Amino acid sequence: MIDFTEEQIKRYSRHILLQDVGVEGQEKIMNARVLVVGAGGLGAPVSLYLAAAGIGTIGIVDADVVDLSNLQRQVIHFTKDVGVPKVKSAKEKIEAINPDVKVDTYFEFLDSSNALDIIRQYDFIVDGTDNFPVKFLINDACVMAEKPFSHGGILRFNGQTFTHLPGTACYRCMFKEPPPAGAVPTCSQAGVLGAIAGMLGTIQAAETLKYFTGVGELLTNRLLTFDAKTMLFRTVTVKHRDSCPICGSSPTIDHLIDYEQAACDLKSH
Amino acid sequence: MAKIIVNGETQEVLLPLNLTELIKQNDVSQPDMVSVQVNDDFVDRAEWDGLQIKEGDIVDFLYFMGGGM
Ligand SMILES: [Zn+2]
Numbered sequence: 001m002i003d004f005t006e007e008q009i010k011r012y013s014r015h016i017l018l019q020d021v022g023v024e025g026q027e028k029i030m031n032a033r034v035l036v037v038g039a040g041g042l043g044a045p046v047s048l049y050l051a052a053a054g055i056g057t058i059g060i061v062d063a064d065v066v067d068l069s070n071l072q073r074q075v076i077h078f079t080k081d082v083g084v085p086k087v088k089s090a091k092e093k094i095e096a097i098n099p100d101v102k103v104d105t106y107f108e109f110l111d112s113s114n115a116l117d118i119i120r121q122y123d124f125i126v127d128g129t130d131n132f133p134v135k136f137l138i139n140d141a142c143v144m145a146e147k148p149f150s151h152g153g154i155l156r157f158n159g160q161t162f163t164h165l166p167g168t169a170c171y172r173c174m175f176k177e178p179p180p181a182g183a184v185p186t187c188s189q190a191g192v193l194g195a196i197a198g199m200l201g202t203i204q205a206a207e208t209l210k211y212f213t214g215v216g217e218l219l220t221n222r223l224l225t226f227d228a229k230t231m232l233f234r235t236v237t238v239k240h241r242d243s244c245p246i247c248g249s250s251p252t253i254d255h256l257i258d259y260e261q262a263a264c265d266l267k268s269h
Numbered sequence: 270m271a272k273i274i275v276n277g278e279t280q281e282v283l284l285p286l287n288l289t290e291l292i293k294q295n296d297v298s299q300p301d302m303v304s305v306q307v308n309d310d311f312v313d314r315a316e317w318d319g320l321q322i323k324e325g326d327i328v329d330f331l332y333f334m335g336g337g338m
Contacts, residue, residue, distance in 0.1 A: 040338030064338075074338070130338035153334030160334040174311070175304045179333050183301040192336050223331060234277055236329045239309055 002027050008100070012054055025213035026054065030100070032212045035059040035122035037110055037138055039086040041197030042152045042204060043128030044076035049205035051094040051101050055212075058094060059104040059122055062086040073194035110134055112256035115141040124211055125149035126204050132178035133259035139164070139171035140256055143247045148211060150204040150219075154192050157228040159200035161219060162238070163207045168220040173241040173248075178259050196228055271324040288312060288320040288328075297330060304331045 004012075004023065015021045015029070032055050036043045039062040050058055066074075066081040066089055074086075081089040087105035094103050106118060110129075119125055119141050127138045127149060135151070142149045146166045153160045164170050203224070210216050221240065226233040245252045270281045275295060282291065288305060297303050305312050306329040312320055322328075 038337055042337045070338075128337050130336050132333070132335050135335065152337055154336040155332075155334045158332075158334060160332070174331055175333060176311075176313070179301050183299055190336070197337075225332075225334075236306070236331065237309065238306065238331075241311055 002030055008054075011098075011100075015053065020215040021213050025215070028212045028214075029209060030054050030056050032124065033057040033059070033122045034208055035061065035119060035125045036128055037061045037125065037134065038128035038130065039074070039076065039090040040064075040070065040128060040130060041073040041154065041192065041194075042201040043090070043126070044074045045198045045201030046126050046128055046205045046208070047090055047094055048076055048097065049202060050208060051097045053205075053209055054098060054100055055208075056100075057102045057104060057122075059106065059118070060087050060090050061106040061108065061110050061118065062090075063107060063109045073192065073197040075198065110137060112137065112258045115256055116145055119147055120145050122147070124208055126208060127151050128201065128204070135171060136178055136259060137256060140246050140253060143170050144256075150207045152200050152204050154196050154200050156190055157193055157196060158225065159196055159203075159228075160223060160225045161200055161203055161207070162223045163211070163219040165218065165220050167240065167247075169238045169240045170244060170247045172246045173244045174223060174238050176245065181260055193228060199226070199228065271322070273322060273324070273326045273328060275328045276330055282322060284322065284324075286322045288317040288322065291322055291328065292317070292330070295330065302333045304333070305329070306331065 012026045015026050016023055034050055034055050036047050039060050064086050066077045066084050066086055068082050076093050077089045085107050087107050091103040091105050094101055115137055125142055125147055129135055148165045150163050151171055210218055221238055223236045223238050242248050271284050273280055273282055292300055308327050
């Protein structure tokens with residue numbers, strides 16, 4: 001049992017006041033270790049809200065430096081941070097928001113050589129990446145390591161997310177393999193309304209907090225999509241697929257795969 | 270005419286109609302970027318041509334969304 005300081009009781013009072021969270025829930029949040037992959041459009045709101053919530057340890061993986069074109073949506077980075085590694089800029093903001101939070105930074109790409117080692121150190125993983133190779137890598141590594149994760153994707157005016165727990169539908173249950181590289185529009189080519197990243201990222205942050213506090217029902221076996229043009233949200237029921245190549249009854253994937261980088265590579269935006 | 274539900278909305282379609290044709294009718298501009306579920310089961314791309322739509326089918330198109338940064 002954590003002995004809350006008076007300052008902590010005050011800081012987290014709006015959580016503690018929630019019957020479903022309370023002191024116990026807040027303690028779970030403060031003992032939690034979350035890995036955020038990508039300190040970009042999704043990773044920014046996710047990290048800010050998790051920091052404010054008092055998540056004990058936040059790990060951030062990102063090999064990029066802040067670019068001026070990021071600032072339209074990556075709200076954890078400021079104008080003065082242009083040229084600074086995103087992990088450094090993010091760590092600085094997290095610590096400024098909440099000195100209780102310990103931040104681990106990984107100034108590198110997540111790939112088949114480091115994914116399992118990094119992921120295994122955390123209780124929950126948030127996918128805030130912008131390309132399919134890493135989205136599939138995160139899925140596969142989390143399934144292999146039996147880690148829960150939140151998937152997120154945004155494009156133009158749309159967002160999409162689901163939460164995976166061991167045994168529930170995974171990304172490959174829905175999308176067997178990455179789309180052909182030539183067919184892929186991503187942020188840098190297709191554009192994205194900045195606030196969409198906030199809409200989706202805050203859903204991912206809420207799922208993370210729900211996971212640790214055990215409140216409500218997670219977005220498992222459901223894919224949530226929204227279109228900000230109409231503000232219509234839709235949840236599609238998806239089933240764990242027995243023939244899934246990674247989480248099915250006879251998986252065909254037994255190692256992590258580094259798919260060829262899709263058209264929008266991490267350095268080009 | 271047969272009534273089916275596509276992405277949560279009722280559509281009237283002329284049968285016979287296979288899944289590939291339904292995808293075309295729904296203006297999916299990049300079929301490579303879509304995963305299709307019919308009556309809660311995912312249908313592999315290779316089976317789209319052979320799958321005949323029938324009255325009451327529930328079809329969901331799930332789009333690849335890769336952005337995040
Ligand atoms: Zn699966």
